[in-house]
Amino acid sequence: xxxxxxRVSCALALTFTLCAALTGCGGGEGGGSGGKVTLRFTxxxxxxxxxxxxxxxxxxxxxxxxxxxxxxxxxxxAYKQKLATQAAGGDAPDVMQLDYRMxxxxxxxxVLLDLGRHKELRxxxxxxxxxxxxxxxxxxxxxxxxxxxxxxxxxxxxxxxAGVPEPKLGWTWDDWADAMRKLSRxxxxxxxxxxxxxxxxxxxxxFEIWLRGQGKVLYTDDYRLGFTADDLARYWEWCxxxxxxxxxxxxxxTTQMDGSVENTPLGRLKAVSDFNWDAPAxxxxxIVGEGVKLxxxxxxxxxxxxxxxxxxxxxxxxxxTGHPKEAARFIDFLLNDPEAGAILGNTRGIPANxxxxxxxxxxxxxxxxxxxxxxxxxxxxxxxxxxxPPKGDASLQTTFSRDYDQVSFERMSPREAAENYVxxxxxxxxx
Amino acid sequence: xxxxxxxxxxxxxxxxxTGKRPPKREREGAAWVFLSPWVLGACVLTxxxxxxxxxxxxxxxxxxxxxxxxxxxxxxxxxxxxxxFWRSVTSTLTYVVIAVPLQLALALAVAIAxxxxxxxxxxYRSAFYAPSLLGASMSVALVWRAIFNDGGTVDNLLSWxxxxxxxxxxxxxxxxxxxxxxxxxxxGAPMVIFxxxxxxxxxxxxxxxxxxGAGWWRQFRxxxxxxxxxxxxxxxxxxTIQAFxxxxxxxAVSGGKGGPADSTLFYxxxxxxxGFTASHMGYASAMAWVLLVAIGIVTAVLxxxxxxxxxxxxxxxxxxx
Numbered sequence: 001x002x003x004x005x006x007r008v009s010c011a012l013a014l015t016f017t018l019c020a021a022l023t024g025c026g027g028g029e030g031g032g033s034g035g036k037v038t039l040r041f042t043x044x045x046x047x048x049x050x051x052x053x054x055x056x057x058x059x060x061x062x063x064x065x066x067x068x069x070x071x072x073x074x075x076x077x078a079y080k081q082k083l084a085t086q087a088a089g090g091d092a093p094d095v096m097q098l099d100y101r102m103x104x105x106x107x108x109x110x111v112l113l114d115l116g117r118h119k120e121l122r123x124x125x126x127x128x129x130x131x132x133x134x135x136x137x138x139x140x141x142x143x144x145x146x147x148x149x150x151x152x153x154x155x156x157x158x159x160x161x162a163g164v165p166e167p168k169l170g171w172t173w174d175d176w177a178d179a180m181r182k183l184s185r186x187x188x189x190x191x192x193x194x195x196x197x198x199x200x201x202x203x204x205x206x207f208e209i210w211l212r213g214q215g216k217v218l219y220t221d222d223y224r225l226g227f228t229a230d231d232l233a234r235y236w237e238w239c240x241x242x243x244x245x246x247x248x249x250x251x252x253x254t255t256q257m258d259g260s261v262e263n264t265p266l267g268r269l270k271a272v273s274d275f276n277w278d279a280p281a282x283x284x285x286x287i288v289g290e291g292v293k294l295x296x297x298x299x300x301x302x303x304x305x306x307x308x309x310x311x312x313x314x315x316x317x318x319x320x321t322g323h324p325k326e327a328a329r330f331i332d333f334l335l336n337d338p339e340a341g342a343i344l345g346n347t348r349g350i351p352a353n354x355x356x357x358x359x360x361x362x363x364x365x366x367x368x369x370x371x372x373x374x375x376x377x378x379x380x381x382x383x384x385x386x387x388x389p390p391k392g393d394a395s396l397q398t399t400f401s402r403d404y405d406q407v408s409f410e411r412m413s414p415r416e417a418a419e420n421y422v423x424x425x426x427x428x429x430x431x
Numbered sequence: 432x433x434x435x436x437x438x439x440x441x442x443x444x445x446x447x448x449t450g451k452r453p454p455k456r457e458r459e460g461a462a463w464v465f466l467s468p469w470v471l472g473a474c475v476l477t478x479x480x481x482x483x484x485x486x487x488x489x490x491x492x493x494x495x496x497x498x499x500x501x502x503x504x505x506x507x508x509x510x511x512x513x514x515x516f517w518r519s520v521t522s523t524l525t526y527v528v529i530a531v532p533l534q535l536a537l538a539l540a541v542a543i544a545x546x547x548x549x550x551x552x553x554x555y556r557s558a559f560y561a562p563s564l565l566g567a568s569m570s571v572a573l574v575w576r577a578i579f580n581d582g583g584t585v586d587n588l589l590s591w592x593x594x595x596x597x598x599x600x601x602x603x604x605x606x607x608x609x610x611x612x613x614x615x616x617x618x619g620a621p622m623v624i625f626x627x628x629x630x631x632x633x634x635x636x637x638x639x640x641x642x643x644g645a646g647w648w649r650q651f652r653x654x655x656x657x658x659x660x661x662x663x664x665x666x667x668x669x670x671t672i673q674a675f676x677x678x679x680x681x682x683a684v685s686g687g688k689g690g691p692a693d694s695t696l697f698y699x700x701x702x703x704x705x706g707f708t709a710s711h712m713g714y715a716s717a718m719a720w721v722l723l724v725a726i727g728i729v730t731a732v733l734x735x736x737x738x739x740x741x742x743x744x745x746x747x748x749x750x751x752x
Binding site: 077078080081084085087088105106108109110111251252253255256258395398402405406408409411420428 | 493494495496514581597598601602603686687688690691692693707708709710712
């Protein structure tokens with residue numbers, strides 16, 4: 001008898017568990033708002049950006065009592081995943097912060113609202129070239145918020161203590177590698193239990209700058225790979241060599257990176273420097289101390305600069321929002337309101353709005369000044385930014401660091417991993 | 432052991448019913464009314480999504496654009512061109528083989544220990560069951576990550592003993608062990624079932640064995656294990672199915688990426704990655720169906736082998752074959 005009961009319960013339990021496997025989880029959310037319009041606004045960033053954004057939102061709510069903004073923010077990796085899931089489920093937030101690597105995919109997928117048709121959102125004061133980066137299929141699906149550039153962030157106190165000359169504009173990748181070796185070998189850095197810097201092998205962003213320094217590109221204009229498996233193998237072999245020498249972070253540290261400053265080797269106080277974007281680097285002083293400085297990205301051997309001015313992020317609105325006018329008005333406020341501009345400063349990069357930038361720059365303080373000065377030194381010296389990456393790139397960025405994990409944990413040779421990546425990337429771009 | 436009383440009796444086919452009961456048709460109608468919430472839920476929330484997922488598995492659906500039919504391409508790609516698919520299969524199998532036996536052994540050991548507890552049995556039972564309630568949650572998985580990270584509790588404790596492993600969750604070989612331990616820790620559900628099974632074993636058997644001079648180990652092997660084998664089998668099947676579908680702990684412990692170096696890239700995690708990160712929902716649907724079939728096969732194999740080791744005391748004419 002027990003046998004029968006067991007059979008029946010087994011069968012039942014089986015059915016339930018199997019069904020659960022296929023249907024996965026579901027969820028939804030309701031939103032009540034007593035007569036007020038509520039907009040959902042999500043972004044990624046560090047706590048500093050969060051505090052300033054909250055302050056700007058308070059001001060907006062005071063000026064527009066009929067609109068309430070409900071917000072959430074996360075680190076970049078977590079944000080990217082959550083937004084993709086929401087967008088796919090037709091539940092994208094009313095207003096969202098977007099990366100250059102996302103807009104093609106979301107605009108093509110019908111997730112984004114054509115903001116060009118909403119006159120509440122003024123773009124007359126925006127930098128024209130920058131504004132154009134938010135255009136997909138002749139429609140303004142996203143508005144660039146600010147301009148950013150990649151940088152080598154470093155703890156200048158420890159760097160100087162190690163007796164290594166500080167980096168300056170025009171230094172090359174060889175200079176950088178030498179500095180990493182010297183730093184890691186110096187007594188000051190060794191005593192602090194740190195290494196020179198982050199292993200650049202996991203970052204597609206850094207790889208792109210390395211490529212550009214050699215006159216190559218990540219993607220061609222017709223959305224194909226701009227490099228070969230040979231290029232990538234060479235890059236990963238070079239990174240791997242530095243890692244084995246102990247000049248850059250070990251695999252266990254590198255693998256913990258998730259797009260937040262806290263989990264970089266520098267943020268965990270395991271390295272003296274890190275590659276990052278200039279605006280998010282404002283999260284470092286709180287962890288590392290006041291000696292945080294920004295150095296230019298190393299250039300190619302012949303001095304070709306690899307870094308470029310990138311639209312650091314965009315604001316977009318959901319095509320399905322019930323309140324397109326309010327959403328446009330809110331984005332307009334964040335971009336064009338002088339008071340909001342004063343609160344937000346350079347937390348998302350140098351503002352894309354020319355008059356805000358001019359008004360804000362003299363009043364900047366703290367790390368905002370560092371970012372401004374950092375970008376100023378490149379004025380007129382950088383090459384044109386690449387066009388918006390193809391839609392498969394959003395997932396290739398993850399693939400890149402994952403494939404390098406295989407190299408850094410020594411489960412694959414750089415050559416094998418590079419071949420793997422190129423195959424995967426070609427398949428991804430075809431789709 | 433009074434299962435006979437609760438067994439549903441098949442209704443006689445003859446229509447010769449008298450008076451009191453309403454006609455069969457009407458009774459069926461009433462049954463459907465009472466069943467309707469469940470049936471509706473099953474159809475809308477389970478069967479329909481399953482059907483859609485089966486359809487999508489033959490398309491290139493990317494969540495944003497309309498799906499178009501690609502035949503068996505997803506399935507072919509999975510088995511012939513995707514090294515990560517095989518990596519995810521390997522890590523899932525490794526995990527199942529480590530976690531399930533450990534968890535069942537622990538559950539059985541605690542159940543046996545609890546059986547002989549005289550006072551406060553209810554308290555201990557709840558205390559040991561608690562991790563099963565907590566363990567499935569994201570927050571515990573995050574705490575787990577912190578405990579096994581470098582500079583975490585385990586790292587500090589072990590280096591105190593001179594073992595410098597560092598953070599388990601950042602080492603390919605160790606991360607899987609950390610996730611498996613999280614599952615093993617949640618042995619509450621099988622433990623409660625074992626406990627119920629143990630209490631059904633007639634005490635006379637032990638008395639008789641003791642008279643014949645059988646020691647604890649002999650009693651365990653010759654009485655407890657065979658008498659408990661149906662329950663053991665039930666737990667084995669259930670836990671195996673669940674282990675194949677493990678998601679939350681691996682997702683949280685590996686930071687959502689199945690890392691380091693794909694060592695905790697479990698099947699469901701890879702499925703999620705394909706579907707929601709890379710937006711290849713068609714491919715992910717195909718993976719879900721392959722998982723369903725694979726679990727079905729594993730379960731069938733378990734049922735098959737059960738004939739040789741599961742002992743049903745009450746089935747006189749079947750018994751152990």
